[in-house]
Amino acid sequence: MPAIVIVGAQWGDEGKGKIVDIYTERADMVVRFGGGPNAGHTLVVGDDKLVVRLVPSGILRAETTCVLAQGMVIDPRSLVTELDELERRGIKLAGRLLVSDRAHVIFPYHVLIDGLREKGKDAIGTTKRGVGPCYEDKVARRGIPLGAFRDTNRLRELVGRAIDDWAPIVHHLGAGEVQVPTVDEVLAAIEPTRARIVPMLVDSQALVERTVRAGKKVVLEGAQGTLLDVDHGTYPFVTSSTPTAGGACVGAGIGPTRIDEVVGLVKAYTTRVGGGPFPTELHDHIGERIRKVGAEFGSVTGRPRRTGWLDLPALRYAVRVNGLDALAITKLDVLTGLDEVKVCVAYDTKHGRTEDLPMDELDSATPVYQSFGGWTEELGSARAMTDLPKAARTYLEFVEKQAECPFILVSTGPRRDETIVLRDPFPL
Ligand code: IMP
Numbered sequence: 373m374p375a376i377v378i379v380g381a382q383w384g385d386e387g388k389g390k391i392v393d394i395y396t397e398r399a400d401m402v403v404r405f406g407g408g409p410n411a412g413h414t415l416v417v418g419d420d421k422l423v424v425r426l427v428p429s430g431i432l433r434a435e436t437t438c439v440l441a442q443g444m445v446i447d448p449r450s451l452v453t454e455l456d457e458l459e460r461r462g463i464k465l466a467g468r469l470l471v472s473d474r475a476h477v478i479f480p481y482h483v484l485i486d487g488l489r490e491k492g493k494d495a496i497g498t499t500k501r502g503v504g505p506c507y508e509d510k511v512a513r514r515g516i517p518l519g520a521f522r523d524t525n526r527l528r529e530l531v532g533r534a535i536d537d538w539a540p541i542v543h544h545l546g547a548g549e550v551q552v553p554t555v556d557e558v559l560a561a562i563e564p565t566r567a568r569i570v571p572m573l574v575d576s577q578a579l580v581e582r583t584v585r586a587g588k589k590v591v592l593e594g595a596q597g598t599l600l601d602v603d604h605g606t607y608p609f610v611t612s613s614t615p616t617a618g619g620a621c622v623g624a625g626i627g628p629t630r631i632d633e634v635v636g637l638v639k640a641y642t643t644r645v646g647g648g649p650f651p652t653e654l655h656d657h658i659g660e661r662i663r664k665v666g667a668e669f670g671s672v673t674g675r676p677r678r679t680g681w682l683d684l685p686a687l688r689y690a691v692r693v694n695g696l697d698a699l700a701i702t703k704l705d706v707l708t709g710l711d712e713v714k715v716c717v718a719y720d721t722k723h724g725r726t727e728d729l730p731m732d733e734l735d736s737a738t739p740v741y742q743s744f745g746g747w748t749e750e751l752g753s754a755r756a757m758t759d760l761p762k763a764a765r766t767y768l769e770f771v772e773k774q775a776e777c778p779f780i781l782v783s784t785g786p787r788r789d790e791t792i793v794l795r796d797p798f799p800l
Pocket of ligand 1: 383384385410411412496497498499500501503504595596600609610611612645646647
């Protein structure tokens with residue numbers, strides 16, 4: 373099983389950090405294939421914690437090569453901050469962290485525009501990291517790949533052109549009061565990062581494809597989640613990339629025939645950050661409790677996450693869109709102590725009841741719930757399904773059957789050992 377793709381099956385924040393870390397233990401390479409500094413996960417280095425947004429957690433394993441592939445958008449200043457933080461903690465990066473020279477650069481003007489838009493009436497609650505405007509430039513064919521960092525004259529020319537294009541929009545959004553940064557200002561902000569980044573640049577497509585073809589173990593790590601996908605998510609309340617499994621092929625540059633397994637991550641409940649429909653959202657003390665116990669606050673922005681019950685029509689949708697082979701269910705322990713656990717099994721819509729996700733009617737559809745008894749026992753010490761309390765097992769068995777996808781792993785706490793591994797995607 374050399375190449376596995378790991379994707380979020382909900383609106384992101386499904387606990388990818390921990391699961392990717394478990395799967396990375398025996399991986400030769402971890403590849404991030406899309407998104408940018410809008411993702412965030414916490415790395416634990418000794419007694420110390422740091423939040424990284426671009427570098428995969430595999431960086432903590434000395435034998436693992438980490439790749440930021442060309443489907444990503446990279447803010448060079450965020451990247452260098454992460455490199456500094458990692459090096460300060462004694463983590464060796466040379467030759468282990470490689471960056472695609474075709475990944476696109478997030479410049480200060482992208483961050484400025486993202487922030488200005490979020491002040492307006494069309495705000496969708498982005499992370500304000502410049503991700504959307506950078507992907508816009510890429511698709512508009514005026515984006516700047518990191519490879520341009522090798523040639524300062526070319527970089528100056530491309531930045532000049534991009535600023536000319538964005539200037540009227542900045543004037544409009546800023547009501548004439550916000551200054552458009554000059555080429556010199558943008559280049560001055562970027563210059564200190566160039567010497568650090570240029571030696572890391574590679575043709576990541578060739579590297580990843582060669583590694584997969586050699587039969588090495590490769591983890592393609594998704595960011596965000598299925599329902600934030602620009603094509604398959606709750607548009608327009610989505611990110612600007614393709615966090616679904618197909619995005620792994622496009623973003624890393626390998627064909628679908630090279631992927632051996634696609635694993636989806638799903639929380640035992642649902643969360644969402646930012647605006648957009650969320651039919652199973654809880655606005656009561658149970659939602660508040662899940663937020664508190666599950667520490668549901670954005671790791672990039674610190675925003676409180678919206679919380680709600682698990683949505684099976686949405687999960688089945690994710691299983692289909694990604695072609696999931698298996699599901700890893702996380703944060704089951706967060707539900708411990710609730711008297712009752714509910715799960716959405718269908719929707720009532722203007723056109724009747726449906727077990728599918730009514731994507732066009734999410735604002736008006738009413739979730740139909742099935743209720744399960746809660747449990748109070750601590751779950752973290754369970755190492756097999758049979759160690760779990762009966763009520764938790766009943767809930768999981770129902771979800772697995774309804775999701776139409778087998779579980780590969782159940783996570784019962786933040787620690788690595790608080791995990792029930794049902795199958796190893798990298799068997800020896
Ligand atoms: P953007 O990706 O910053 O443009 O934000 C677009 C939408 O995606 C917003 O609703 C964000 O809250 C959401 N989003 C982006 N990245 C993540 C993530 O890593 N986890 C959860 N939500 C995210």
